[in-house]
Amino acid sequence: MEQPQLDRVQRMAxxxxxxxxxxxxxxxxxxxRVVPTTDHLVPRVKGGPSWLENEVAACRRCNGERGHRGAADWLEECHRRGWPADxxxxxxxxxxxEAAIGRRGGQRRARVNLATQARRLRRGG
Structure with a gap:
């Protein structure tokens, strides 16, 4: 049975x-002064859901600078800057x-972006 959807504060925790x-x-x-923010790996504007499975914690600086760039692009930029991106x-x-979308269904727009990012990360950037 699917867990009830968490609110923003609960997801951050x-x-x-x-x-x-x-x-x-x-x-x-x-x-x-380094406060966590919720960063969507598949950005909301690209169809990414506000699900725990689409979120990582990011500082305000990184979340703001990343904007709507894909996860693979931003990882590449972080490494270029000498940051220890995870x-x-x-x-x-x-x-x-990917597993959550498989279980829950839907998320047509997010699936395309997710597949592209996952493929690039498997290739190493």
């Missing part, structure tokens, strides 16, 4: 519990999203 207290992109620890976390959460 669940993401931090699942992935730890660091930004998926730059690796900064969430403390003091490739494995991003791959794992994209896999969770």
């Amino acid at each position: 669940a993401v931090l519990e699942r992935d730890g207290p660091t930004c998926a992109w730059c690796g900064r620890t969430f403390e003091g 490739d494995e976390r991003v791959r794992r959460v994209l896999g969770l999203l």
